[in-house]
Amino acid sequence: MSKNEGDHVSRRHFIRQSAALGIGISGVSIPAFGQQADEGHTREGVVMSENRRQLLTRFGLKYPIFQAAPGGEALAVAVANSGAMGAISLTWDSPEQTFELVSRMNKATKGNYYANYVLHFEPKTLDKALEAGCPVIQFSWGIPNKGVVARVREAGAKLGIQVSSKRNAEKALALDPDFLICQGLEAGGHVQATAALGATLLEVLELAHDVPVVAAGGISTGHDIRRVINAGASGAVLGTRFMATQESDAHDIYKSSLLNAGEDSTAYTICFNRDWNAAHRILRNSTFLEWEAEGCPDTGSKPREDDVVADHPIFGPAKRYETVPPMQGHEGTPEEMAMYAGQGVSMVNDLPTANDLIVRLWNEFENPQA
Ligand SMILES: Cc1cc2nc3c(=O)[nH]c(=O)nc-3n(C[C@H](O)[C@H](O)[C@H](O)COP(=O)(O)O)c2cc1C
Incomplete structure (x- = not known):
């Protein structure tokens, strides 16, 4: 059975359209146009764009690798302390849990993590998160209104917004975010996207100019990261891949199911x-x-x-x-x-620590032969 036979939403045609175009992270490579970037090549031979440099500096990162929101506190701490961007999910937490979790994250990390709010639900604990000193708020499944953005800014926090189309990228960019996440249909979890990452990423990058765009959906290896960065993204978000790590709070049966999954799973x-x-x-x-x-x-x-x-x-x-x-x-x-699970799950074959995974991803990124 093919993957597309598992599709049950009205947006089926987008998948067909993407397949017809040969778009996809693990399939036909995305046309590289990262060459508009500026200052010389890094060791891996990929142009270090000013936007990627901004992203690393702005968030104190060694690697332009973002964890997606799920996975729990231990994973978020491990990712952040490995030099990548950790993530926590606050949408469903109580105000007390929010305050305590953010306070613990601030003690355990250097502040290189973000808190996700799914805007399909009211971000009821936002003020608690900000009061506790949450450094970065990231919204998905909706564009925050100006009042919400003002609260984030007044608290001194940075702002990220997930987009999945040209239209919502325009709305998000009008709010002057510190970064965008561009999600594609390949993503695991709740999928706001309606088109494959390759197509949407190009459209969003055209609009984003100096706002760093981090790509999400189906990314499991350093080679995948290289492809999106070559296409102009400043970094990559990995959800499914980080769920299969030692520190993730996923059930052991979930982890082993990820390891056993294939291309049509x-x-x-x-x-x-x-x-x-x-x-x-x-x-x-x-x-x-x-x-x-x-x-x-x-x-x-x-x-x-x-x-x-x-x-x-x-x-x-x-x-x-x-x-x-x-x-x-x-x-x-x-x-x-x-x-x-995202469509990159077939490339998830082991259960490393977050740090070992990040080091490996970067080694693959730097070495196309790895
Ligand atoms: C277990 C799981 C839970 C997720 N929960 C959220 C969430 O709470 N909020 C959100 O914006 N995205 C969520 N996502 C989607 C991720 O933010 C991200 O877009 C996705 O994981 C990227 O695709 P990948 O899994 O192929 O790496 C979730 C993904 C997974 C795998």
Whole structure:
């Protein structure tokens, strides 16, 4: 079965369009136009653009590698302390949890991490995060309004916005962000994008000028990072790849499923929509296959939809089709939960520490033969 047979949203044609164009990180290479960049070559032979330099300086980074929001505190600390950009997710945390988590992150790192808010939901704890001294706020799934941006700026925090089209890139750039994340359809997790990364990245870069753009979706290796940087991105966001690390808070069964996944293992779908009806990319697990075999019915007619598939000492019971992924501490049948994965998952074959992974990614970036 091909990947596209797992697509169940109305935007199917975008995937076909992208495939027809030969666009994709792991497939036909993106035309390199990073050559507009400025000052000489780095050791890896890729032009170090002024925007990449800005990104590294602005956030105190050694590597232009960003963790995506999931993975938990230990992973975020490990990524940041390895010289890359750590990330935490604050959308669903309470004000107290937010304040404590940000305070701990500030103590444990040099402030090279960002906090993600999914704007499909109200960013209720934003003021708490800012009060605790969160250095960088990054929004996805929506463009923040001017009031929200003013609160971020008044607190002295930096601003990142995820975009996935020319149209929302224009809106985001009007807010003068410190960086953009450009997400492509290859991404794991909830997928705001409706087109492949290669196509959207070129459009967004044309608009972004001196605002650094960090590419996300299907990126698993240093070679993938080189391709997006050669195309003009200033860095890369890796979600799925970082979930399969020692420090990530993903359940062991989720981690081993990522390691065993192949090229046709993901589906772009709305299967797990109990608490958020949005497109996402997951591994084709038993819950998905059963739902697909029944013709992808709507909520209310889904197979076994009232099952509690796992329980967690902090997060409580998880029903089938909920968006929560299997995390450490989940007891039950975690394999039946939403195991988010991007299209680069077939290149995820081991469980390194975050630091070993980052060093390897950069070695691959610098050495095309590695
Ligand atoms: C387990 C998981 C959870 C995610 N949760 C979020 C989230 O809370 N907010 C968000 O903006 N993106 C989320 N994403 C998407 C990532 O931000 C990013 O776009 C994606 O992981 C990049 O694609 P990749 O997984 O192929 O590297 C999630 C991704 C994964 C794999």
